[in-house]
Amino acid sequence: MDVKVRVLVCDGVAKKAVQQLTGQGFEVEETKALAEDDLIRKLSANPAECLIVRSSTKVTRKVFESVNCLKLVGRAGVGVDNIDVKAATGAKVKVMNTPGGNSNAVIELTVGFILCLARQIPKADRTMKEGRWEKKTMMGIEVKGKVLGLVGVGRIGCEVARRARALGMEVLGYDPYLAAAVLKDACEPVASLQDIYRRSDFISIHTPLTDETRGLVGSEAFALMKDGVRIVNAARGGILDEEALLKALNTGKVAGAALDVYSEEPPRQGALLEDDRLILTPHIGAATGESQDTCADMLADQVIQFFAKNRAINVVN
Numbered sequence: 001m002d003v004k005v006r007v008l009v010c011d012g013v014a015k016k017a018v019q020q021l022t023g024q025g026f027e028v029e030e031t032k033a034l035a036e037d038d039l040i041r042k043l044s045a046n047p048a049e050c051l052i053v054r055s056s057t058k059v060t061r062k063v064f065e066s067v068n069c070l071k072l073v074g075r076a077g078v079g080v081d082n083i084d085v086k087a088a089t090g091a092k093v094k095v096m097n098t099p100g101g102n103s104n105a106v107i108e109l110t111v112g113f114i115l116c117l118a119r120q121i122p123k124a125d126r127t128m129k130e131g132r133w134e135k136k137t138m139m140g141i142e143v144k145g146k147v148l149g150l151v152g153v154g155r156i157g158c159e160v161a162r163r164a165r166a167l168g169m170e171v172l173g174y175d176p177y178l179a180a181a182v183l184k185d186a187c188e189p190v191a192s193l194q195d196i197y198r199r200s201d202f203i204s205i206h207t208p209l210t211d212e213t214r215g216l217v218g219s220e221a222f223a224l225m226k227d228g229v230r231i232v233n234a235a236r237g238g239i240l241d242e243e244a245l246l247k248a249l250n251t252g253k254v255a256g257a258a259l260d261v262y263s264e265e266p267p268r269q270g271a272l273l274e275d276d277r278l279i280l281t282p283h284i285g286a287a288t289g290e291s292q293d294t295c296a297d298m299l300a301d302q303v304i305q306f307f308a309k310n311r312a313i314n315v316v317n
């Protein structure tokens with residue numbers, strides 16, 4: 001590499017990735033999360049061919065239309081919600097992310113949610129800290145022998161299934177994009193979502209957010225579910241209809257739900273935040289050191305590959 005490729009790293013992406021890029025001869029500058037105008041100012045003053053972000057920095061259309069140095073934007077994480085991919089494509093800027101880099105963190109959070117819903121662990125902790133020894137309202141259930149229904153059985157759903165089986169659960173799975181033959185090692189494939197809703201004691205969502213899955217678990221779905229069902233969503237906000245969930249809690253249809261993601265983040269103060277049967281976390285699915293390291297490594301590898309391939313045509317002397 002004669003002229004060093006400049007990389008601007010925002011949002012505190014894992015150190016290992018920065019070291020890896022520096023070691024490969026990239027010139028890396030690290031900065032905190034930048035607002036739109038600050039990002040444009042920064043890239044105009046000191047052009048970089050590559051921009052790396054996590055979640056905080058939004059790479060908007062205005063960014064792509066205001067600067068012409070970028071060849072590649074990489075997101076250390078799953079999905080590209082904070083990057084305007086259409087605008088990037090229009091500006092001939094490649095966009096990359098790290099599918100699967102967060103999977104194990106999400107898998108383990110899901111298992112934690114299932115056990116918390118079964119035993120009310122968060123509420124038990126809270127009452128202790130409030131100075132009470134409250135055993136009477138803490139009666140739980142065991143997951144052994146219960147049916148877990150998976151809505152979506154991709155990378156994450158599949159591994160949740162294995163762990164749930166290790167806990168003695170019976171696991172049903174529905175995924176319209178995967179053949180039953182592929183699913184049947186991980187779970188019992190069922191032919192329809194209705195089968196999941198009718199038979200499950202726990203339901204966990206593991207789909208992406210698409211036009212097809214937005215609002216998928218709503219009032220019609222709840223109407224089919226068993227009384228006392230428990231719901232987990234650590235996938236994406238908006239797949240589960242929160243208003244329908246609150247109604248289903250109020251009628252007693254749903255005994256509890258654990259949510260890491262919301263249709264609006266952070267969710268507005270309201271009924272969602274007040275019900276003890278809801279276990280709520282602030283989108284921490286990917287928040288493990290291991291997951292951040294894995295995503296950063298995956299992205300650094302891809303960035304190195306990209307410039308190894310494309311460098312020659314990008315250098316203008």
Ligand code: 9EZ
Nearest residue numbers: 151152174175176177207208
């Ligand atoms: C949709 C899905 C799973 C699903 C899975 C994947 C795009 N997509 N959609 C509805 N990969 C279950 C129900």
